[in-house]
Amino acid sequence: MTYDAIVVGARCAGAPTAMLLAHRGYRVLAVDRATFPSDTISTHLIHPPGVGALREWDLLERVVATGCPPIDTYAFDFGPFTIEGSPANGDSAVAYAPRRTALDKILLDAAVDAGVEVREGFTVADVVIEDGRAVGIRGRDRGGSTTTERARVVVGADGLHSTVVRQVHPEQYDEKPPLLAAYYTYWSGLPMLGRFESYVRPYRALAAWPTNDDATLVIAGWPYAEFETNKSDVERHYHEVIDLVPSFADRIRGARREERFVGMAVPNYFRKPYGPGWALVGDAGYNKDFITAQGIQDAFRDADACTSAIEAWLSGTRSFERAMADYQRERDRHVKPMYEFTAQLATLEPPPPELQRLLGAVHGNRDAMDGFVRVSAGATSPSEFFSAENVERILAAALQ
Numbered sequence: 001m002t003y004d005a006i007v008v009g010a011r012c013a014g015a016p017t018a019m020l021l022a023h024r025g026y027r028v029l030a031v032d033r034a035t036f037p038s039d040t041i042s043t044h045l046i047h048p049p050g051v052g053a054l055r056e057w058d059l060l061e062r063v064v065a066t067g068c069p070p071i072d073t074y075a076f077d078f079g080p081f082t083i084e085g086s087p088a089n090g091d092s093a094v095a096y097a098p099r100r101t102a103l104d105k106i107l108l109d110a111a112v113d114a115g116v117e118v119r120e121g122f123t124v125a126d127v128v129i130e131d132g133r134a135v136g137i138r139g140r141d142r143g144g145s146t147t148t149e150r151a152r153v154v155v156g157a158d159g160l161h162s163t164v165v166r167q168v169h170p171e172q173y174d175e176k177p178p179l180l181a182a183y184y185t186y187w188s189g190l191p192m193l194g195r196f197e198s199y200v201r202p203y204r205a206l207a208a209w210p211t212n213d214d215a216t217l218v219i220a221g222w223p224y225a226e227f228e229t230n231k232s233d234v235e236r237h238y239h240e241v242i243d244l245v246p247s248f249a250d251r252i253r254g255a256r257r258e259e260r261f262v263g264m265a266v267p268n269y270f271r272k273p274y275g276p277g278w279a280l281v282g283d284a285g286y287n288k289d290f291i292t293a294q295g296i297q298d299a300f301r302d303a304d305a306c307t308s309a310i311e312a313w314l315s316g317t318r319s320f321e322r323a324m325a326d327y328q329r330e331r332d333r334h335v336k337p338m339y340e341f342t343a344q345l346a347t348l349e350p351p352p353p354e355l356q357r358l359l360g361a362v363h364g365n366r367d368a369m370d371g372f373v374r375v376s377a378g379a380t381s382p383s384e385f386f387s388a389e390n391v392e393r394i395l396a397a398a399l400q
């Protein structure tokens with residue numbers, strides 16, 4: 001084998017996976033059909049747990065130096081009331097939203113610094129399978145030359161439309177269809193003062209937060225059932241959502257749109273993230289609607305957990321099967337409550353009466369508001385916040 005690992009895809013999941021394996025002394029090739037810096041269809045709020053991973057990898061300073069401002073307050077406006085609090089947890093007091101052009105390049109450069117061999121503009125066409133086991137990749141560079149490379153493990157970090165997945169056919173489970181369609185663009189002259197703001201209305205949602213170059217990202221969404229019909233006039237439908245919130249509509253009237261509208265809808269699924277000679281990280285292995293903005297920090301967590309499992313196997317400490325089964329189990333245990341919470345939010349249906357009552361009680365209770373904000377940041381599990389005990393405590397406090 002030429003390499004210990006080949007990582008296909010080199011953004012939020014792939015670059016850190018390659019970097020962490022190289023840090024442990026393994027010989028790693030990372031390939032991506034994109035060249036960097038480049039954008040991708042994704043907004044880019046990174047909650048405190050994701051910021052904590054960047055700090056742990058010594059990359060936070062580089063991200064902050066790109067000029068994306070810290071975000072210390074999240075505000076969820078439900079119409080009758082707003083739940084506002086701090087997303088801070090032990091990982092970080094603030095969130096950041098670096099443009100993907102900046103973030104992904106920093107992650108890739110860190111992989112190169114760690115000793116990863118990187119090939120940009122290289123498209124993987126096939127996973128090479130021998131005797132039922134993945135042993136490498138076959139792909140072509142921008143000049144059209146086809147190359148085959150071999151490794152002990154092939155890691156698919158190639159996102160939603162993963163080529164690796166198409167070749168290795170992992171089991172897919174807990175699927176849900178696309179639920180939400182949303183479009184975003186960037187505005188100048190719309191100061192956010194360190195705030196992430198979200199406005200929730202029946203069957204509509206809107207969110208805004210600051211990013212690089214003094215720009216503000218504003219995303220507006222509607223149910224997936226309206227995706228096709230609303231496609232023909234995205235700008236009108238986007239502004240109709242904004243007009244549901246007159247105070248925000250006033251602010252945007254004084255701002256200037258700097259870029260085109262970009263948007264999409266995504267399916268929700270889990271995939272078994274390993275098999276003979278292969279592993280999956282990031283969206284290739286697990287995807288959920290972007291309404292809770294979990295994907296980047298989930299990709300970071302996968303990178304960390306998957307590389308630990310691969311190391312346990314490569315170093316001879318554990319069998320591949322055992323190490324990777326733990327990786328899958330821990331991933332699913334960690335993200336499942338958030339997966340369900342995210343899917344419920346992504347329907348954009350008005351909260352059921354008992355949830356409305358709870359949110360009403362959360363409003364104005366500082367600890368409970370911070371708690372709710374931390375759930376949406378993925379810093380506290382929804383199962384903890386919505387446990388019978390915690391709900392009772394919040395409702396009782398509201399009666400005092």
Ligand SMILES: Cc1cc2nc3c(=O)[nH]c(=O)nc-3n(C[C@H](O)[C@H](O)[C@H](O)COP(=O)(O)OP(=O)(O)OC[C@H]3O[C@@H](n4cnc5c(N)ncnc54)[C@H](O)[C@@H]3O)c2cc1C
Nearest residue numbers: 009012013033042043044045124158159282283293295296
């Ligand atoms: C509209 C939208 C908004 C979002 N907003 C947020 C947000 O605010 N915060 C957040 O945390 N998450 C957000 N997400 C989710 C986030 O974008 C993803 O979870 C994250 O990008 C996953 O990273 P990844 O590395 O797994 O995949 P990707 O970032 O998709 O990277 C996959 C890479 O694989 C490469 N690739 C694919 N096929 C091949 C091939 N055959 N050969 C070589 N290379 C290949 C691609 O070029 C690409 O660079 C959003 C997603 C969407 C769609």
